[in-house]
Amino acid sequence: MPKTDAILSAKSLHYFLQLIDTMNYTQAAQILGITQPALTQQIKKLEHTIGTPLFGQMGKKLYLTEAGKEMESGAKILLDTINSVVDNIQEFTQADKGNISIGILENIGTEVMRKFLVKFNQKFPNITLKVRYFNHEDLWHKLDNNLVDLAVMYLPDSTKNNHTDLQNQYDHLDIYRDKMLVLTHKDTVKAGQAYPVSRFTKRKWVAYPSDSYLSQLMKKYFTNKNKLIVPISFSSTKQLISTAQETNYDTFINKSYYESHKKNIKLTPVYLKGDKDFSISLVYRKGKKEIPRIKNILNEWKKFLDNIDYSSRLEGKE
Structure with missing residues (x-):
């Protein structure tokens, strides 16, 4: 088996990039849902196969070596390609099957969204919903790198580095005018x-x-x-x-x-x-609505709010 077959799996790339996000083995392992020793073992396997360290350590802080920086660039491209291929394949599947990844800004109240997802799951049990909570910076990173399909966040967002990218690459659905x-x-x-x-x-x-x-x-x-x-x-x-x-x-x-x-x-x-007020919004890459399962969940969300609006649901009037 070629060395690349052993190391360049989607899982290994994902583990590697997650560790870069946190630069902390314990935090990265918690986010990935694995043990810290298991993550350490995976990184060591990568380094052993490549033949050089990907991470260095100064005191208690991790840093990327030059080899690690090179690996990061390639890993992002490869993982994005893998995700795109999977999405392209699932575009041709039925609207009631597939996976939907949802990232939610951690300080947004999510009870209304949780109730909607329960109802959606009951109606479409063959769609797997993966919901995770992120801080502001990490959520944009996941969205930018196509690691989440939908993001629940605040708009307008003056902290977004490139407003042109925000306008040209993303669509959004406003949920609630907040303050x-x-x-x-x-x-x-x-x-x-x-x-x-x-x-x-x-x-x-x-x-x-x-x-x-x-x-x-x-x-x-x-x-x-x-x-x-x-x-x-x-x-x-x-x-x-x-x-x-x-x-x-x-x-x-x-x-x-x-x-x-x-x-x-x-x-x-x-x-x-x-x-000034701002919106809680569903943000997604342009073109996502062409994927049947994404179009499906967006349509169901609109129906959910047409039945009882978001403000009333916040106050428990259901």
């Missing part, structure tokens, strides 16, 4: 009202990681003189709110999450003056 909501301990504000950011510049915050969509939006309202003070951050909205309520820190979340969980939130919800 950032500040949850505060201040007793001098009224729920649902909008206030200038100056009312909050001296507050401390429990917030999402600095590279998240909402944190990036929030930073725009704070000047260099009045920087956002964040002693604690969480990627989980539930943990973020719980921590804010157990401390004197304020926080900020999206309105859609608040509408679904407001019975359990004790902080006062207010808006920032001048804050």
